[in-house]
Amino acid sequence: MAAHAEAHHGPPIANQSSRVDAPTLGMLLFIASEVMLFGSFFTIYFFARVVAGPAEWPPPPFHLPVFVAGVNTAILVTSSFTMHWSLQAIKRGNRAGMQAGLVLTVALGLTFLLTQIREYSRVGFSPQDGAFGSTFYGLTGLHGAHVFVGLTILTFTTIRAFRGHFTPAEHRGVEISGIYWHFVDVMWIVVYTTVYIL
Amino acid sequence: MINPLRSEAEAYRFLLLTVGYFAVIALAALAIGTWAGIIVFLGLTLAGVVYVARARRVEPPRQAVPSRRGRANERRILVIANETVGGERLRNEIHTRSEGYDAHVLVVTPALNSHLRHWASDEDNARLEAQKRLEASLGRLRAAGIDAKGEVGDAEPVQAMEDALRLFGADEIIISTHPEGRSHWLEKGSSKRPGNASRSRSRTWSSTSQRNTKKSKSRPSNTVCY
Numbered sequence: 001m002a003a004h005a006e007a008h009h010g011p012p013i014a015n016q017s018s019r020v021d022a023p024t025l026g027m028l029l030f031i032a033s034e035v036m037l038f039g040s041f042f043t044i045y046f047f048a049r050v051v052a053g054p055a056e057w058p059p060p061p062f063h064l065p066v067f068v069a070g071v072n073t074a075i076l077v078t079s080s081f082t083m084h085w086s087l088q089a090i091k092r093g094n095r096a097g098m099q100a101g102l103v104l105t106v107a108l109g110l111t112f113l114l115t116q117i118r119e120y121s122r123v124g125f126s127p128q129d130g131a132f133g134s135t136f137y138g139l140t141g142l143h144g145a146h147v148f149v150g151l152t153i154l155t156f157t158t159i160r161a162f163r164g165h166f167t168p169a170e171h172r173g174v175e176i177s178g179i180y181w182h183f184v185d186v187m188w189i190v191v192y193t194t195v196y197i198l
Numbered sequence: 199m200i201n202p203l204r205s206e207a208e209a210y211r212f213l214l215l216t217v218g219y220f221a222v223i224a225l226a227a228l229a230i231g232t233w234a235g236i237i238v239f240l241g242l243t244l245a246g247v248v249y250v251a252r253a254r255r256v257e258p259p260r261q262a263v264p265s266r267r268g269r270a271n272e273r274r275i276l277v278i279a280n281e282t283v284g285g286e287r288l289r290n291e292i293h294t295r296s297e298g299y300d301a302h303v304l305v306v307t308p309a310l311n312s313h314l315r316h317w318a319s320d321e322d323n324a325r326l327e328a329q330k331r332l333e334a335s336l337g338r339l340r341a342a343g344i345d346a347k348g349e350v351g352d353a354e355p356v357q358a359m360e361d362a363l364r365l366f367g368a369d370e371i372i373i374s375t376h377p378e379g380r381s382h383w384l385e386k387g388s389s390k391r392p393g394n395a396s397r398s399r400s401r402t403w404s405s406t407s408q409r410n411t412k413k414s415k416s417r418p419s420n421t422v423c424y
Binding site for chain 2: 163174198
C-alpha cells in the first residue's frame with residue numbers, strides 16, 4: 001500500500017474550485033466586464049438624451065431607420081435560434097445539424113453586420129454631429145465590434161466543426177461561443193429598444 | 199446564485215425573456231406613450247426582482263456529490279486535515295472504519311491563508327506550505343500502512359471539502375484538527391458546518407450512509423471531528 005501526494009514540479013498548481021468550471025467562469029467574468037462596458041456607454045447615452053439633451057430625440061433633422069434596424073434585429077434573433085439548434089444537434093450526435101446551424105448563424109451574423117455598415121453609409125449623420133451622433137455611433141459601433149468578435153469566434157468554431165471536432169459528450173467550444181453569441185443578441189435587443197424605439 | 203449565463207441553454211432562455219421584456223415595454227411606449235413604457239419597465243423589473251428573490255429562496259441545495267460508483271466492499275474515507283493527520287487516534291479511527299473493506303483514503307489539506315492574501319489571490323506560499331504538510335501527513339500514514347492519496351484544497355476548509363466530495367464520493371468524512379483554542383481554522387466554523395456540506399450528498403449515499411445521516415440532525419454520524 002503506497003501513500004503519495006500528487007508529484008508536482010514548478011509553481012503551485014492553480015486552485016480550481018468545483019463551483020463552476022474554469023472556461024465557463026472565464027466567459028462569465030468576460031461577459032460581466034462587457035456588461036460594465038455597455039453600462040458606461042448607456043450612461044453616456046441617457047445623460048446626453050435625458051439630462052443634457054434637446055426636447056426632441058432624435059434632434060431634428062435626424063431620423064433613424066427604425067424599420068431596417070427592426071429587420072436586422074429579427075435577423076440577429078434568428079441567428080440565436082440557429083445557434084441553439086446547432087448545440088442541440090451536437091448534443092444529440094447530429095453532426096450535420098451542428099454544422100448547418102453554425103454556418104447559418106455565421107451567415108445571419110454577417111448579414112446583420114453588413115446591413116449595419118450599409119445603414120451607417122445612408123443614415124445621413126456622422127459621429128461628429130453632436131452628442132446624438134456620437135452616442136448613436138458609440139453604442140451601435142460598440143455592439144457591431146462585439147458582433148465582429150462573435151463572428152470570429154463562430155468562424156473558428158465552424159471550422160473546428162467541419163474538421164471533426166466536438167462530440168455529444170465534448171462540445172464546450174460550441175457551448176461557450178453560444179453563450180457569447182446570445183449575450184451579443186441580448187445587448188442588441190437593449191440597444192435597439194433604447195436607441196431606435198423609445 | 200441564479201446565473202442566466204451559466205450554460206448556452208440558460209443564455210438562450212435569457213435571450214427569449216429579454217426579447218419578451220423589451221417587446222412589452224416598446225409596445226406600451228409606442229401604443230400609449232413614453233410614460234406608459236416607463237411604468238411597464240418599472241413594473242416588469244420589479245416583478246423580475248421579486249421572482250429572482252423568491253427563486254433564490256426556494257432554490258434546492260446544490261448536488262454536491264456525484265453518485266458513488268465504487269464496489270460494494272469499497273470504503274472511501276475523506277480526511278480534511280490541516281496538519282494533525284499523523285495522530286495515533288486518527289490512524290486508529292481510519293483503521294477501524296476501513297477494517298474489512300477495500301479502503302481508499304483521500305487526505306485534503308486546505309491551503310489556509312490570511313483573508314487579505316486570499317482576496318489578493320496571493321496564495322502561492324499558502325499552497326506550498328499546505329503541500330509540505332500534506333506530504334508529511336501522507337508519509338506518516340504510509341508508515342502506518344494506510345493507503346492514502348492527497349491533494350491541497352481550497353483556502354476555505356468547507357469549500358475544500360465540497361470540492362473533494364465532487365470527485366471523491368466519500369462514505370466517511372473525518373475532520374482532523376487541533377483541540378479547540380489551538381486550531382485556527384476552527385475559527386472559520388468549518389467543524390460546525392460539515393453537515394451543511396454533506397447533507398446534500400446524503401441523497402446519493404448508500405443506504406447505510408443515509409441511515410447514519412438520519413441519526414443526527416446537526417451532523418451526520420459518519421462525519422467525525424478530531
